[in-house]
Amino acid sequence: MFKDASLEEIDVIMQESRKAFLVYSKYSLKQRAAFMYAIAEELEKAGDALIQTAMSETHLPEARLRGERARTMFQLTSYADACVNGQWLDARIDTAIPDKTPPKPDIRKMLVPLGPVVVFGASNFPFAYSTAGGDTACALAAGCSVVVKAHPAHEATSQMVAEAIWAAAKRTGMPDGLFAHVHGRGFETGEALVKHPHTAAVGFTGSTAGGKQLFDWGNQRKVPIPVFAEMGSINPVFLLPGKLGEAAAETAKQYAGSITLGVGQFCTNPGLLIGVEGEGLQTFIKTLGQEIAQVAPATMLHPGIAKAYNSKKELALSQEGVETIGKAAKEAAEFDGAALVATATGAEFLRNPVLHQEVFGPYSLVIRCKDATELQAVAEKLEGQLTATLMANDSDVATHATLIDAIKGMCGRFIMNGVPTGVEVCLSMQHGGPYPATTDSRYSAVGADGIKRFARPLSFQGWKNEWLPDELKDENPLGIWRTINNTLSNGSVSRK
Amino acid sequence: MFKDASLEEIDVIMQESRKAFLVYSKYSLKQRAAFMYAIAEELEKAGDALIQTAMSETHLPEARLRGERARTMFQLTSYADACVNGQWLDARIDTAIPDKTPPKPDIRKMLVPLGPVVVFGASNFPFAYSTAGGDTACALAAGCSVVVKAHPAHEATSQMVAEAIWAAAKRTGMPDGLFAHVHGRGFETGEALVKHPHTAAVGFTGSTAGGKQLFDWGNQRKVPIPVFAEMGSINPVFLLPGKLGEAAAETAKQYAGSITLGVGQFCTNPGLLIGVEGEGLQTFIKTLGQEIAQVAPATMLHPGIAKAYNSKKELALSQEGVETIGKAAKEAAEFDGAALVATATGAEFLRNPVLHQEVFGPYSLVIRCKDATELQAVAEKLEGQLTATLMANDSDVATHATLIDAIKGMCGRFIMNGVPTGVEVCLSMQHGGPYPATTDSRYSAVGADGIKRFARPLSFQGWKNEWLPDELKDENPLGIWRTINNTLSNGSVSRK
Numbered sequence: 006m007f008k009d010a011s012l013e014e015i016d017v018i019m020q021e022s023r024k025a026f027l028v029y030s031k032y033s034l035k036q037r038a039a040f041m042y043a044i045a046e047e048l049e050k051a052g053d054a055l056i057q058t059a060m061s062e063t064h065l066p067e068a069r070l071r072g073e074r075a076r077t078m079f080q081l082t083s084y085a086d087a088c089v090n091g092q093w094l095d096a097r098i099d100t101a102i103p104d105k106t107p108p109k110p111d112i113r114k115m116l117v118p119l120g121p122v123v124v125f126g127a128s129n130f131p132f133a134y135s136t137a138g139g140d141t142a143c144a145l146a147a148g149c150s151v152v153v154k155a156h157p158a159h160e161a162t163s164q165m166v167a168e169a170i171w172a173a174a175k176r177t178g179m180p181d182g183l184f185a186h187v188h189g190r191g192f193e194t195g196e197a198l199v200k201h202p203h204t205a206a207v208g209f210t211g212s213t214a215g216g217k218q219l220f221d222w223g224n225q226r227k228v229p230i231p232v233f234a235e236m237g238s239i240n241p242v243f244l245l246p247g248k249l250g251e252a253a254a255e256t257a258k259q260y261a262g263s264i265t266l267g268v269g270q271f272c273t274n275p276g277l278l279i280g281v282e283g284e285g286l287q288t289f290i291k292t293l294g295q296e297i298a299q300v301a302p303a304t305m306l307h308p309g310i311a312k313a314y315n316s317k318k319e320l321a322l323s324q325e326g327v328e329t330i331g332k333a334a335k336e337a338a339e340f341d342g343a344a345l346v347a348t349a350t351g352a353e354f355l356r357n358p359v360l361h362q363e364v365f366g367p368y369s370l371v372i373r374c375k376d377a378t379e380l381q382a383v384a385e386k387l388e389g390q391l392t393a394t395l396m397a398n399d400s401d402v403a404t405h406a407t408l409i410d411a412i413k414g415m416c417g418r419f420i421m422n423g424v425p426t427g428v429e430v431c432l433s434m435q436h437g438g439p440y441p442a443t444t445d446s447r448y449s450a451v452g453a454d455g456i457k458r459f460a461r462p463l464s465f466q467g468w469k470n471e472w473l474p475d476e477l478k479d480e481n482p483l484g485i486w487r488t489i490n491n492t493l494s495n496g497s498v499s500r501k
Numbered sequence: 502m503f504k505d506a507s508l509e510e511i512d513v514i515m516q517e518s519r520k521a522f523l524v525y526s527k528y529s530l531k532q533r534a535a536f537m538y539a540i541a542e543e544l545e546k547a548g549d550a551l552i553q554t555a556m557s558e559t560h561l562p563e564a565r566l567r568g569e570r571a572r573t574m575f576q577l578t579s580y581a582d583a584c585v586n587g588q589w590l591d592a593r594i595d596t597a598i599p600d601k602t603p604p605k606p607d608i609r610k611m612l613v614p615l616g617p618v619v620v621f622g623a624s625n626f627p628f629a630y631s632t633a634g635g636d637t638a639c640a641l642a643a644g645c646s647v648v649v650k651a652h653p654a655h656e657a658t659s660q661m662v663a664e665a666i667w668a669a670a671k672r673t674g675m676p677d678g679l680f681a682h683v684h685g686r687g688f689e690t691g692e693a694l695v696k697h698p699h700t701a702a703v704g705f706t707g708s709t710a711g712g713k714q715l716f717d718w719g720n721q722r723k724v725p726i727p728v729f730a731e732m733g734s735i736n737p738v739f740l741l742p743g744k745l746g747e748a749a750a751e752t753a754k755q756y757a758g759s760i761t762l763g764v765g766q767f768c769t770n771p772g773l774l775i776g777v778e779g780e781g782l783q784t785f786i787k788t789l790g791q792e793i794a795q796v797a798p799a800t801m802l803h804p805g806i807a808k809a810y811n812s813k814k815e816l817a818l819s820q821e822g823v824e825t826i827g828k829a830a831k832e833a834a835e836f837d838g839a840a841l842v843a844t845a846t847g848a849e850f851l852r853n854p855v856l857h858q859e860v861f862g863p864y865s866l867v868i869r870c871k872d873a874t875e876l877q878a879v880a881e882k883l884e885g886q887l888t889a890t891l892m893a894n895d896s897d898v899a900t901h902a903t904l905i906d907a908i909k910g911m912c913g914r915f916i917m918n919g920v921p922t923g924v925e926v927c928l929s930m931q932h933g934g935p936y937p938a939t940t941d942s943r944y945s946a947v948g949a950d951g952i953k954r955f956a957r958p959l960s961f962q963g964w965k966n967e968w969l970p971d972e973l974k975d976e977n978p979l980g981i982w983r984t985i986n987n988t989l990s991n992g993s994v995s996r997k
Contacts, residue, residue, distance in 0.1 A: 027906065092989065095950070097929040110919060112929040117909065119942075224720045228885070228936045231943070389724070402968055410523065413613065418960040421968070423606060432984055433593040433608040435960035440724045446615075446957040447727070454591070454958070461942040462950070464914040464931035472898055472917070486989055488928055493588065493982055493989065 007160050010187040015197045018152060021182030022121040023203040026150040028180040030118045033475070034483065036177070038085035041145055043173035044137055045078040051169050055162065059131045062159040064304035064340075069267065070132070077132040080430055081142050087432075087453030088146035091485030095462065096476055098489045098498055110467045111500070113477040116460035118148030119231075120205025123198045125219070127210035128306050129270045131159040136166035136186065139450055140208030140233075145184075147459035149205070152185040154195060158307040160188055192218075199223055199232070206459055209234040210272070210450065213363075213441050220444040233458050234444040235437065237363040238391035239276035240425045241415075243384065243408065245401035248422070249285025254292045256396055260369070261296030263424035268303045268342040269367030270310070273392050273425040276363055279351075279372040279383055290371055293346055294331025300344045302337035305366065311340040314366035318345060321364055326353035330371060342366045351379040355386060377405075384411040389439025389446065392418045392425040415439060417446065470500070503656050506683040511693045514648060517678030518617040519699040522646040524676040526614045529971070530585045530979065532673075537581035537641055539669035540633055541574040547665050551658065555627045558655040560800035560836075565763065566628070573628040576926055577638050583928075583949030584642035587981030591958065592972055594985045594994055606963045607996070609973040612956035614644030615727075616701025619694045621715070623706035624802050625766045627655040632662035632682065635946055636704030636729075641680075643955035645701070648681040650694060654803045656684055688714075695719055695728070702955055705730040706768070706946065709859075709937050716940040729954050730940040731933065733859040734887035735772035736921045737911075739880070739904065741897035744918070745781025750788045752892055756865070757792030759920035764799045764838040765863030766806070769888050769921040772859055775847075775868040775879055786867055789842055790827025796840045798833035801862065807836040810862035814841060817860055822849040826867060838862045847875040851882060873901075880907040885935025885942065888914045888921040911935060913942065966996070 010018070029037075048055070059070050087093060094115045102109035122144035126135030133139065136153050144151045155163035167186035174183055187194060199207055199222045207223055207230065209216050216234025223232035242260070249256065263275055278293075280286040305311040321327060322345075330346045337343035344367035351374035354360050360370060374380040393416035397405065412419055417438030428436055428451050436451035437443045443450070448458045470479050479498040481487065486495045506514070525533075544551070555566045583589060590611045598605035618640035622631030629635065632649050640647045651659035663682035670679055683690060695703055695718045703719055703726065705712050712730025719728035738756070745752065759771055774789075776782040801807040817823060818841075826842045833839035840863035847870035850856050856866060870876040889912035893901065908915055913934030924932055924947050932947035933939045939946070944954045966975050975994040977983065982991045 031906075087987075090987075092984070097927075097950075099925070099927040099929040107923060109925055109927075110916075112914075112925060112927060114929040114931050120910075220725070221720075224717075229716070229940065231941075399965075410527075413959060414616075417958070418962055419964075420606075420962040421964045423963045427603060429595070429605055429608060431593075431595040431605075431608060432987060433595040433610040433960060435610050435958045437958070439957075444725065445727075447953075449958060454593070457943075461935075462913070462931040462933070462945060463909060464929060466914055466916040467919045468915075468917045469895075488588070491583075491586075491928060 007164065007188040009189045009191065010194055012197050015187065015194065015201065018185045018187060019121060019201040019203040022150045022152050022185055025180040025182035026121050029150055029183050030148045034089045034091060037146060037148060038089045040173060040177045040179055041081045041085035041142060043177045044170050045081040047169035047173045048074060048078055048137060048166065051165055055165050058165055059159060059162040062162050063131050063306050073130060073132045076430065077137060080133065080139055081137065083430060084142045084146045084453050084456060087456065091476060091483055093453060093456045094476055094485065096485060096487035098477065098487055100490060100498060100500060112464055112466045113468070113473065114462050114464045115474065115476050116457065117463045119459050119461060120149060121203050122149045122151050122459055123204050123207045124151055124153045125195065125209040125211065126153065126156045126163065128156050128158045128310065131162045132166070134210045135159070136163045137170055139455060143455040144208070144459045146456045149459045150183050152187065152198060154198060155186060155188050157190045195219065196222060200226060204230060206230055207232040211236065213237045216444060231458070232444055233448055233450065235272065235450045236441055236443060238272055238438065238442045239361070239363050240273055240390055240392045240394070241277040241279060241387055242275045242394040242396060243380070243412065244278060244280035244286065244289060245395065245397040245405060246281055246283060246285055247398040247401040248396045249280060249289055251398060253285045253288035257289045257292035258296055259424060261293055261300065263426045264346065264369045265297070265300045265344045265367040266426050268305055269344070270306055270365065271426050273428060275394065275425055276369050277372065278369055279374065279380060281374050281376060281380055286373060290330050290348060293371070297331040297344045297346050298334045300333055300367070301335050302333050302341035302343040304338070304340055305342045308340050310365065311342060314342050314364065317362070317364040318366070318368050320359065321370065322347060324357055324359050326350060346371060348373060351375060351383055354383055361388065381408055381411065384408055387415055389442045390416040391436065391438045391442045392416055392420060394420040394423065394425055396422055417442065503660065503684040505685045505687065506690055508693050511683065511690065511697065514681045514683060515617060515697040515699040518646045518648050518681055521676040521678035522617050525646055525679050526644045530587060533642060533644060534581035534585045536669060536673045536675055537577045537638060539673045540666050541577040543665035543669045544570060544574055544633060544662065547661055551661050554661055555655060555658040558658050559627050559802050569626060569628045572926065573633060576629065576635055577633065579926060580638045580642045580949050580952065583952065587972060587979055589949060589952045590972055590981065592981060592983035594973065594983055596986060596994060596996060608960055608962045609964070609969065610958050610960045611970065611972050612953065613959045615955050615957060616645060617699050618645045618647050618702045618704060618955050619700050620647055620649045621691065621705040621707065622649065622652045622659065624652050624654045624806065627658045628662070630706045631655070632659045633666055635951060639951040640704070640955045642952045645955045646679050648683065648694060650690060651682060651684050653686045691715065692718060696722060700726060702726055703728040707732065709733045712940060727954070728940055729944055729946065731768065731946045732937055732939060734768055734934065734938045735857070735859050736769055736886055736888045736890070737773040737775060737883055738771045738890040738892065739876070739908065740774060740776035740782065740785060741891065741893040741901060742777055742779060742781055743894040743897040744892045745776060745785055747894055749781045749784035753785045753788035754792055755920060757789055757796065759922045760842065760865045761793070761796045761840045761863040762922050764801055765840070766802055766861065767922050769924060771890065771921050772865050773868065774865055775870065775876060777870050777872060777876055782869060786826050786844060789867070793827040793840045793842050794830045796829055796863070797831050798829050798837035798839040800834070800836055801838045804836050806861065807838060810838050810860065813858065813860040814862070814864050816855065817866065818843060820853055820855050822846060842867060844869060847871060847879055850879055857884065877904055877907065880904055883911055885938045886912040887932065887934045887938045888912055888916060890916040890919065890921055892918055913938065
């Protein structure tokens with residue numbers, strides 16, 4: 006439908022992006038925010054046509070897509086608010102001490118934008134983590150220009166969103182080339198974008214293989230650049246005996262919902278449920294199987310994802326000691342995802358790395374450990390995760406300190422007595438985690454703290470007040486919070 | 502003198518470091534700080550013997566080493582203060598909104614330590630950026646265990662500092678293995694440390710080749726880890742016409758001091774001085790040559806550095822169009838560094854990449870540009886730098902906006918009318934910069950913000966107050982600054 010960008014076109018786009026960056030990076034925080042608010046408005050103005058296009062490309066239901074567009078607008082406006090608030094700038098001011106030996110100069114520091122950012126959107130979030138999604142919003146707030154590579158699975162949706170962004174750029178007076186949008190089905194497009202000398206950082210949401218490839222390209226450049234790849238996760242859930250004793254069936258019902266939400270196509274989908282053999286776990290398994298049977302199959306995002314889901318599910322089920330607990334009773338159409346939950350022992354899980362692999366879709370594996378020691382061994386064997394969850398009552402928490410430590414070490418978000426699906430957009434959200442969940446556990450892909458991915462500190466030493474950026478001027482014209490001589494303050498600075 | 506660690510010994514050390522991490526990472530901020538204060542005290546107690554050992558190994562003068570030990574103690578105590586202050590934790594709290602659809606859970610986030618950190622000390626700072634130096638202090642403040650590889654050029658000094666750290670650990674009740682110290686002359690030791698599965702991060706100060714190798718090893722691991730390498734820099738200084746018209750000779754005298762400070766063995770040594778042809782630059786060059794002639798040669802850190810200095814200096818001087826302006830009049834002994842300044846045209850500099858290379862020692866190259874356009878071209882051709890300096894009067898600043906933008910883009914610290922040598926230890930200091938100055942421009946190796954290199958955010962969702970770490974509890978028992986529902990506060994939280 007859309008023409009792939011040639012290498013020559015990519016070069017021109019990156020040159021233009023660099024030029025636009027040099028202009029935009031000097032725009033005020035308010036000007037950046039005005040652009041972001043305008044993008045949110047244009048997304049709304051794109052109306053039903055945008056929703057219809059996304060429905061036809063992604064097979065996601067209308068209500069979900071309307072909700073996701075609203076979330077995308079909220080991200081843009083709340084990150085714009087955070088941009089103006091300026092707390093993310095980590096402004097620090099240390100005033101001069103002229104009579105120190107040697108004299109201490111006046112030094113001030115703040116975050117400055119990195120440069121053009123290349124964004125690879127997610128297939129499973131055509132709005133919120135794609136063209137005008139979280140990475141784009143963070144990069145724009147940071148003061149960077151953005152080049153998005155459209156996801157081939159929703160390229161028409163992506164094009165419409167790009168047009169909304171251009172309309173917003175035009176009416177808020179943004180420089181040409183600040184936002185660019187390229188199509189490309191082969192890996193060559195992505196490779197050229199990551200390796201272009203003007204590219205300063207990369208945001209990616211998708212598979213482990215894809216993210217790792219971009220990470221490697223980023224590191225192998227003459228000038229390495231940060232690649233923030235949010236990749237796979239099986240989001241383990243630990244079911245403790247006290248909690249199951251109180252609420253095994255309720256917990257199973259809660260998890261049947263979380264496993265099958267959005268046909269299981271969330272990076273926070275709970276793919277592994279781990280408990281200790283006993284009556285509680287038996288009740289949990291039985292109820293989970295019954296609940297899953299009632300979930301109707303539904304069309305997955307695209308045929309490739311449906312095929313991968315079925316083959317990975319079959320691979321898991323073909324492993325020794327893996328038994329099906331329950332599966333969707335209704336027959337599945339060709340590109341549907343049909344829910345299935347299986348079980349295996351802790352010993353099998355510890356032995357067989359295939360069982361550790363993510364099966365992207367409405368699938369989950371219940372691990373039956375023979376005792377708390379084996380449960381601990383399973384926890385310690387797991388790779389880095391976006392989330393981990395503990396289902397526990399007070400007594401469970403009191404008696405599982407070592408398990409809780411192990412869980413803290415493996416994940417970016419630790420949920421107590423809840424489900425991992427549902428990622429709030431707020432400052433306290435960490436959507437990230439130790440490798441291989443992401444390539445950089447020190448940053449979040451959700452929440453305004455994600456802005457910091459695309460900025461670096463710059464110190465200004467010995468500058469006259471009038472030469473400094475407004476963010477660092479004595480009189481604090483922007484009214485932001487700054488750390489002045491080691492104390493937080495939203496006031497002004499008195500120079501001696 | 503000391504035995505190199507075998508691969509088996511390194512494995513045992515890393516296992517012990519991991520065990521110690523699991524204990525220490527749960528110690529309170531105050532307990533971590535108590536250890537760090539004790540290290541500072543033990544360094545002082547090590548007395549004259551430590552200074553004498555360092556003098557014999559590094560050939561640095563006594564006053565410098567006494568000053569550097571004091572700086573190291575200040576780093577330890579001031580980062581300990583910052584650790585307790587808790588602002589570095591970036592604590593964020595978003596309270597629950599139960600009547601939202603879907604209900605918004607309570608989420609709280611703070612930084613948690615990464616794991617065992619491997620530190621490679623610098624040859625040019627036997628105290629401040631070595632065994633108990635900035636990287637070690639930051640890692641301990643973050644809650645990490647530390648394994649230091651002693652620099653072979655000052656291994657006895659390093660051993661004495663390690664013993665001071667062990668004495669401090671003992672009297673403050675730290676777990677065994679929290680700090681470990683290994684010797685190793687070959688690259689195998691470093692490789693084994695960076696590649697060990699328990700290593701979670703690496704700090705390095707040294708050459709570009711060495712830092713880049715560690716960075717590559719860190720990225721090529723099964724689980725990649727961050728490698729913070731602070732590498733080379735030529736620290737360009739831009740001499741603008743207005744400033745030179747007012748103060749060419751004074752500026753030359755100031756720079757003769759900065760170029761030769763510590764026999765030029767600072768990573769912030771100004772290796773490149775760039776101006777536009779004219780009377781002012783001629784006066785600057787003439788005075789600089791005269792001043793440099795008067796600087797007596799002095800012994801460099803070790804014979805390897807002296808040899809490298811001489812061969813790189815000879816290479817630079819052998820390039821077409823490079824002429825000596827002035828050199829130390831007094832004859833140099835075998836391992837002395839003799840100061841020398843040379844000059845070349847802007848055209849030669851733009852043509853010849855050899856002239857862009859760092860010559861570590863008391864050497865600097867003055868570039869004579871034919872006009873402001875060529876000056877701008879030189880600025881745009883430069884690689885990433887730790888520092889860049891502008892010598893300018895008000896009128897120069899007003900007429901060089903494009904140059905100022907280019908300088909901002911290349912460096913981590915932008916000095917106005919000063920010298921780059923002299924790195925203050927304070928929050929506003931950025932000691933870092935775009936590649937190849939460092940491998941990660943988003944972090945500082947100096948100042949308490951460096952603590953963040955060794956930590957990552959962890960979100961706690963739906964936790965009861967009593968289960969949360971003290972840092973995130975409602976009542977704010979530590980009295981730290983936290984962002985509560987998007988507003989900074991050092992108060993408590995009221996849960997609905």
